[in-house]
Amino acid sequence: MSQTPDLSIAMIFYNEEKNAAGAIEKLATTVGLKIPDYEIIAVDNGSIDSTAKILKTIAEKNPHVKIATVAKNVGYGFGATTGLANCSGRYIGYIDGDGQFDPESTVKAYKKMCAENLDVCKAYRIIREYDFTRKFLSFGFNILLQFMFGVSCHDINGKPKIMRREVFESLMLKSKDWFIDSEIILKSTELGYKLGDVPTTYKKRGEGKSSVRIGTALEFAKNIITYRIFKKTW
Numbered sequence: 407m408s409q410t411p412d413l414s415i416a417m418i419f420y421n422e423e424k425n426a427a428g429a430i431e432k433l434a435t436t437v438g439l440k441i442p443d444y445e446i447i448a449v450d451n452g453s454i455d456s457t458a459k460i461l462k463t464i465a466e467k468n469p470h471v472k473i474a475t476v477a478k479n480v481g482y483g484f485g486a487t488t489g490l491a492n493c494s495g496r497y498i499g500y501i502d503g504d505g506q507f508d509p510e511s512t513v514k515a516y517k518k519m520c521a522e523n524l525d526v527c528k529a530y531r532i533i534r535e536y537d538f539t540r541k542f543l544s545f546g547f548n549i550l551l552q553f554m555f556g557v558s559c560h561d562i563n564g565k566p567k568i569m570r571r572e573v574f575e576s577l578m579l580k581s582k583d584w585f586i587d588s589e590i591i592l593k594s595t596e597l598g599y600k601l602g603d604v605p606t607t608y609k610k611r612g613e614g615k616s617s618v619r620i621g622t623a624l625e626f627a628k629n630i631i632t633y634r635i636f637k638k639t640w
Contacts, residue, residue: 407470408443412496413516415566416447416489419503420479423455429505430464430471436509438470441516446471448503449489452479483586487579499568511606512566518602519568525599526590528567529606530560547626551588554634557595560603563587573599585629592633 417433419426430446437444448461448471458475465471474492476485486500493499497516501507511529519527548562567590569577576597581589594601 407445410494410496411445412443413437413441413512413568414445414447414493414495414498415512415568416449416474416486416493416498416500417503418449418451418482418485418489418500419453419457419461420451420482420485421453421455421457422503423453423457423460425505426457426460426503427464429503430461430468432505433501433509433512434468434470437512440513444470445493445495447474447489447492448472449474449485449492450476451482451485451488452476481581481583483579483581483583483589486586487581490574490579493571496571497568498571498574499566501566506609507565508607508609511604512568514604514606515566515568515602518604519570522602523600524602525573526567526569526594527602527604528561528564528591530564530603531608532605533607547588550627550630551592554630555592555595557591559591559601562591564603564606569594581629583625583629585626585633588626588630589633 415433417430430448434446448465450458450461450473461473465473474488476488489500490498497519501512507529515527515529518524548559551557551562567587573594577590577593579586579589
């Protein structure tokens with residue numbers, strides 16, 4: 407692996423001791439077959455279970471895997487930006503560490519970026535194996551964003567999200583919570599960046615519990631209003 411990999415992907419883990427090893431193995435195997443010069447930044451986002459120990463063991467065995475540690479969990483967005491800041495590739499991105507997103511979509515997004523000279527590329531879910539409440543919240547998020555900002559985007563929270571390194575640096579991301587996905591799309595649109603997306607599937611969680619709750623919807627609504635009025639995300 408060179409000092410500047412073609413692709414760096416941050417995987418965000420928060421109390422994922424039962425999913426971490428499998429998720430990294432699937433992503434590493436899938437990406438490694440198509441993009442040999444890659445790295446995975448495994449972000450321990452303030453976990454209080456054995457996630458940190460598991461990630462350390464994996465990194466010791468796989469030279470493509472590096473660790474980034476958040477001492478105390480303050481939100482998904484902070485974990486994502488920490489991971490992105492530790493990525494050294496020409497193209498950098500992030501994805502959840504629970505193994506629910508199809509790892510093949512990372513390869514597809516990267517290849518589409520290169521083929522179409524995109525600045526940002528993300529996945530959008532065409533199959534979602536989760537409950538009605540999650541589907542309803544996701545649908546509401548996208549409708550609200552389109553109404554408030556006129557942004558036409560398939561599945562604003564879809565991942566992976568991959569971007570050129572210089573794009574990440576220009577966005578100056580501030581979100582510490584789930585609004586990070588929206589901040590990336592909104593700022594990229596405002597700056598006139600070329601965006602694209604690829605389809606993916608979203609599987610049921612194998613083990614553990616999701617961090618998404620009903621309160622997440624209230625948090626999201628607050629952030630949308632704050633960003634719309636004050637252009638702030640903190």
